[in-house]
Amino acid sequence: MAPLVEVEDLHVDFATPTGPVAAVRGVSLTVEAGECVAVVGESGSGKSVTARTLVGLAGPTARVRAARLALGGRDVRGLRPRQWRRVRGRLAGLVVQDALGSLDPLRTVGAEIGEVLATHGIVGRAERAGRAVRLLDQVHVPEPARRARQHPHQLSGGLRQRALIATAIAAEPALLIADEPTTALDVTVQAQILALLAERRDAGQSLLLISHDLAVVGRLADRVLVMRDGEIVEQGPTARLLSAPAHPYTRQLLAAVPSASSRGRRLAEPPRLREHCGVPVLSRPPLPARPPVDPGDAVLVAAGLTKRYGTHTVVRDVSLTVARGETLGLVGESGSGKSTVARIVAGLLAPDGGEVTFERAPWTGVAERARRPRRRRLQVISQDPLSSFDPRYPVGRVVAENLEPGGDRADRRERVVELLRRVGLGPDLLDRHPRGLSGGQRQRLAIARALAPRPSLIVCDEPVSALDVSVQAQILDLLAELRAADGTALLFISHDLGVVHHLADRVLVMRDGAVVEQGPVGDVFSYPRHEYTRALVDALPALVTAGRP
Amino acid sequence: MAGSPLRPVLRRVGSGLVVLWAAATAAYLALLAAPGDTVDAIVGEGADTPQIRADIVAEWGLDRPAVVQYLDYLGRLVTGDLGRSYLLQRPVAEVIGEQLAPTLALALAAAGLGVLLAVTVAIGTAGDRRPWLRRASSGAELLLVSTPSFLIGIVLLSVLSFRFGLFPVAGAHGFGSLVLPAVTLALPIAGLLAQVLRDGLDRALDEPFVLTARARGVRERVVLLRHALRHASLPAVTLAGWLFGILLGGAVIVEQVFGRPGLGQVTLAAVTAKDMPVVLAVVTLSAAVYVAVNTAADLTYLLVDPRLRRS
Numbered sequence: 001m002a003p004l005v006e007v008e009d010l011h012v013d014f015a016t017p018t019g020p021v022a023a024v025r026g027v028s029l030t031v032e033a034g035e036c037v038a039v040v041g042e043s044g045s046g047k048s049v050t051a052r053t054l055v056g057l058a059g060p061t062a063r064v065r066a067a068r069l070a071l072g073g074r075d076v077r078g079l080r081p082r083q084w085r086r087v088r089g090r091l092a093g094l095v096v097q098d099a100l101g102s103l104d105p106l107r108t109v110g111a112e113i114g115e116v117l118a119t120h121g122i123v124g125r126a127e128r129a130g131r132a133v134r135l136l137d138q139v140h141v142p143e144p145a146r147r148a149r150q151h152p153h154q155l156s157g158g159l160r161q162r163a164l165i166a167t168a169i170a171a172e173p174a175l176l177i178a179d180e181p182t183t184a185l186d187v188t189v190q191a192q193i194l195a196l197l198a199e200r201r202d203a204g205q206s207l208l209l210i211s212h213d214l215a216v217v218g219r220l221a222d223r224v225l226v227m228r229d230g231e232i233v234e235q236g237p238t239a240r241l242l243s244a245p246a247h248p249y250t251r252q253l254l255a256a257v258p259s260a261s262s263r264g265r266r267l268a269e270p271p272r273l274r275e276h277c278g279v280p281v282l283s284r285p286p287l288p289a290r291p292p293v294d295p296g297d298a299v300l301v302a303a304g305l306t307k308r309y310g311t312h313t314v315v316r317d318v319s320l321t322v323a324r325g326e327t328l329g330l331v332g333e334s335g336s337g338k339s340t341v342a343r344i345v346a347g348l349l350a351p352d353g354g355e356v357t358f359e360r361a362p363w364t365g366v367a368e369r370a371r372r373p374r375r376r377r378l379q380v381i382s383q384d385p386l387s388s389f390d391p392r393y394p395v396g397r398v399v400a401e402n403l404e405p406g407g408d409r410a411d412r413r414e415r416v417v418e419l420l421r422r423v424g425l426g427p428d429l430l431d432r433h434p435r436g437l438s439g440g441q442r443q444r445l446a447i448a449r450a451l452a453p454r455p456s457l458i459v460c461d462e463p464v465s466a467l468d469v470s471v472q473a474q475i476l477d478l479l480a481e482l483r484a485a486d487g488t489a490l491l492f493i494s495h496d497l498g499v500v501h502h503l504a505d506r507v508l509v510m511r512d513g514a515v516v517e518q519g520p521v522g523d524v525f526s527y528p529r530h531e532y533t534r535a536l537v538d539a540l541p542a543l544v545t546a547g548r549p
Numbered sequence: 550m551a552g553s554p555l556r557p558v559l560r561r562v563g564s565g566l567v568v569l570w571a572a573a574t575a576a577y578l579a580l581l582a583a584p585g586d587t588v589d590a591i592v593g594e595g596a597d598t599p600q601i602r603a604d605i606v607a608e609w610g611l612d613r614p615a616v617v618q619y620l621d622y623l624g625r626l627v628t629g630d631l632g633r634s635y636l637l638q639r640p641v642a643e644v645i646g647e648q649l650a651p652t653l654a655l656a657l658a659a660a661g662l663g664v665l666l667a668v669t670v671a672i673g674t675a676g677d678r679r680p681w682l683r684r685a686s687s688g689a690e691l692l693l694v695s696t697p698s699f700l701i702g703i704v705l706l707s708v709l710s711f712r713f714g715l716f717p718v719a720g721a722h723g724f725g726s727l728v729l730p731a732v733t734l735a736l737p738i739a740g741l742l743a744q745v746l747r748d749g750l751d752r753a754l755d756e757p758f759v760l761t762a763r764a765r766g767v768r769e770r771v772v773l774l775r776h777a778l779r780h781a782s783l784p785a786v787t788l789a790g791w792l793f794g795i796l797l798g799g800a801v802i803v804e805q806v807f808g809r810p811g812l813g814q815v816t817l818a819a820v821t822a823k824d825m826p827v828v829l830a831v832v833t834l835s836a837a838v839y840v841a842v843n844t845a846a847d848l849t850y851l852l853v854d855p856r857l858r859r860s
Contacts, residue, residue, distance in 0.1 A: 055764055057760060057763055057764060060677050060678075081769070084766075085766040085767070085768060086766065087766070088763065088764050088765060088766035089764065089765040089766035089767075090766060093764070093765075094760075094761065094764035096757060096760065096761060101756060101757040101758060102757040102758050102760070102761045103758055103761070104758040104762070104776050105758070105854075105855075105856060106779050106780065106853065106854060106855065107776075115762070115765060115767060115775075116765045116766075119765055119766050119767050119768075119771075120766060151855040151856070153855070153856050164761070167761065167765065168761075168764075168765075171765075171766075
């Protein structure tokens with residue numbers, strides 16, 4: 001029997017005003033019936049374009065050429081729009097990231113599923129609503145009948161993603177294409193969605209999984225293809241590829257995944273492959289050593305923080321201490337209250353109860369006039385740096401605004417250039433605007449701005465969550481270097497346990513506004529005492545086969 | 550949400566009443582401040598003796614303090630009594646009632662035609678399927694939006710009525726006489742509405758849910774009508790109040806150009822002759838319709854966008 005998907009020498013160009021840009025260059029891949037194939041790569045590697053080309057949705061400016069492009073044994077090159085419509089949804093279903101935007105916000109979930117059923121004439125009009133409920137039940141949405149009548153904004157992220165999967169499988173396609181299906185989801189929800197996809201695969205459905213995260217696809221895929229700059233650089237069975245990566249780029253991707261084993265090591269440098277007791281292991285270069293932390297020398301103390309909105313308590317009795325030069329991790333899922341704690345600590349939100357002391361002086365309950373001169377000592381880095389820059393400020397001014405006062409023009413400019421150099425940005429960017437920078441460059445700029453007034457504490461609120469694994473690795477390396485050099489303390493907030501395990505000294509685990517567990521990061525994650533911490537650790541898609549130092 | 554679905558409705562109706570009162574008061578003050586004597590306006594072209602003037606002052610209560618006259622006016626307004634026209638010596642309600650039907654017919658025909666044209670054009674030219682048609686269409690829309698409606702009317706009249714005799718030149722007899730005024734009034738509305746709708750459609754077509762809809766095998770026309778148009782209609786609904794302003798202001802001019810009876814003619818005559826009760830009634834009526842249109846627009850918003858229903 002012919003493979004379900006056959007792609008041979010696929011090229012996709014996009015017409016732009018400055019000429020064609022090649023997004024995919026000579027990709028070949030096959031997916032057999034019942035097989036799960038993963039395509040892994042960074043943003044811009046061409047992995048999503050490859051996936052969308054399979055359903056003829058690469059976009060109006062795309063030019064597609066291929067020696068062979070077939071779905072279910074049928075050549076789909078040069079299909080007319082009518083013919084494509086019979087392929088889409090029926091032969092191949094598509095699930096993309098961010099189900100809040102991927103389900104029509106003005107229509108009910110049931111109506112979205114019903115649309116697939118109607119389009120392909122799966123069941124008659126009278127049975128559509130009932131079938132939609134059955135499909136929601138099939139993807140384990142609790143109370144499917146009630147959920148079917150709700151709109152996407154009334155569903156949690158995990159339920160939305162399930163509903164989106166229900167729409168993609170409604171017409172029973174042989175192939176399910178999942179493009180970053182779990183990105184932006186909490187770890188426990190991610191684990192559930194991955195389990196659901198595994199269930200589909202075990203039921204005989206073919207899966208084409210697109211992701212930037214090797215750890216995610218490692219759980220699911222039979223084979224992995226690594227893409228870079230529109231080309232496949234390496235492919236093979238998942239276990240072989242993860243344990244003995246042949247291509248330097250694959251090794252670099254693997255080494256970039258932060259975990260317990262990467263503590264004190266660089267993530268973004270090219271790793272070496274070493275034989276260790278006959279087993280190949282990746283060897284990451286070490287990070288610079290840090291001076292020891294004195295737990296008695298607290299830079300920030302928060303005691304009994306409480307915050308309520310109406311009758312809803314979002315933070316209850318949270319206490320934490322950050323010592324000088326220490327990195328304290330704060331983990332929890334969406335709605336756990338961790339970002340509210342961050343805003344209270346940053347002095348952007350007044351708590352309803354409890355108090356914060358910063359550098360041995362009261363930080364909450366004081367007049368803003370008195371607090372303002374001290375604010376330079378405590379800086380913030382957020383998940384989305386772009387929205388924290390004034391859109392009219394060029395790069396140089398973004399940093400210069402936060403410099404300590406004093407010095408003439410030339411002197412200040414020199415300090416800005418030096419700060420940019422420290423975060424790995426060249427002086428040629430001084431007059432550029434942040435929106436023209438890449439995601440990684442923007443986060444570097446945000447770090448340079450935070451470093452400008454020489455703070456003793458930086459509150460980092462999900463600083464790497466919106467970045468690709470490889471860019472995330474660079475930013476984490478940068479933060480580790482800077483804290484070693486300056487002795488800056490970090491309050492590092494993240495939903496990603498791997499990142500926290502890699503970077504933090506101690507960790508607090510939050511759930512429903514309260515701290516459920518805390519301690520040294522190794523103890524908490526290796527021997528979790530609270531069942532919630534245990535659930536978080538178990539949900540983590542870990543790369544067990546490679547990545548030891 | 551289950552608490553009281555009527556609350557947003559009641560809140561809007563309440564604020565509508567405040568707007569109504571403000572409009573009536575503002576119109577009253579403006580006319581009070583306008584130059585000219587009320588008695589002169591009532592006397593008009595008729596006989597003018599000191600005795601007649603005294604009778605008029607007594608009959609209309611013009612010797613009372615301004616505040617009392619204002620409160621009297623408000624009181625009568627609440628009970629629905631719009632007063633008597635100085636010029637025509639008839640109840641204002643009767644005068645307006647006679648002229649309401651032709652204006653209403655014109656406004657509704659123009660609004661319906663404008664929306665129909667705008668939706669058709671926007672759907673036909675949204676996205677990047679036919680770039681040349683899109684460029685031509687947005688050029689034509691810009692031209693229509695920036696051309697005064699009387700000019701459009703005169704051009705239509707001179708070509709279709711005078712040269713080809715397809716439609717009557719003036720009057721309000723039957724469907725034929727409605728066509729040209731309605732088209733004149735509808736074209737600028739269609740121009741702007743089409744631009745807003747197309748912009749909304751373009752933005753909706755870039756949303757990820759359109760990609761998933763296409764990936765389900767849904768036809769492009771269905772993607773546009775079922776998904777994108779609802780999103781695009783939200784900013785267009787906001788324009789409903791503006792649309793009404795155009796209709797009202799346009800009707801005054803279009804009725805003049807096409808010699809149609811209607812509120813436009815009545816208003817023009819009343820303003821010229823300083824016929825205060827009629828002007829006040831027209832202003833209050835416009836404000837009432839304006840409030841009704843905007844309340845309806847707000848409620849349509851709630852109907853279209855479930856995300857707004859929560860608060």
